[in-house]
Amino acid sequence: MWRTVGCVLGTDRCSNNIWQYFAWCYCFIPGGERFYTFGLAALCWEMWNCRNKRIFEFKKLKSPFDVVYSACGYLSYWAGLLLGEDREAMECGSKMLRINALNMMRMCAAPRDTMQSR
Template sequence: MWRTVGCLLGTDLCPNNIRQYCSWCYTFLPDGEKFYTFGLAALCWAMWNSRNRATFEFKKLRSPFDVIYSACGYITYWAGLMMGEEREAMERGAKMLRINALNMMRICTAPGGMN
């Protein structure tokens, strides 16, 4: 999952712990310090819910991008609880993540009919 997020940010580095996550954020998202916790919470919550659906409802994960889209939904929802520039910044971040995920999905999709 973290590899997918890293690709969206343009890196092949993946964090293995919370300190590496913070270093990752400072490196690739230097102006968003106040939103690092929101991003981590959204991704973890999306992964947890996806895991629960797979475990308890026997619904397989179609793509890691589904988790990214779910995290974008959480970020957008939480942005609605904020006001002013912070709200706009979170909404822009969720939109950027969603657009990058869509672009990555297009790249990762195998072309049809070419055998």
């Protein structure tokens, strides 16, 4: 799952623990130190929700990028709790992550058979 988050951010590095996560964010998302914990909470919360859906509702995860995309929803919602520049920065970051996740989902999608669509 964390490799997927790295792909969305444009890196092939993957964090193995919480301290590496913060070092990773500091390296690849400079200047957003006050939002790193929000991002971690949103990702962990969505991973937990996906785990519960799989265990209790027997629903399979369509794509790991869905976790990142859903976590962006939490970030957008939580941005409403902030004021001024912090709110704008968090909304902008959430939008950037959502767009990157969508682009990665498109690139990783199975190619269509162009002969059948004609």
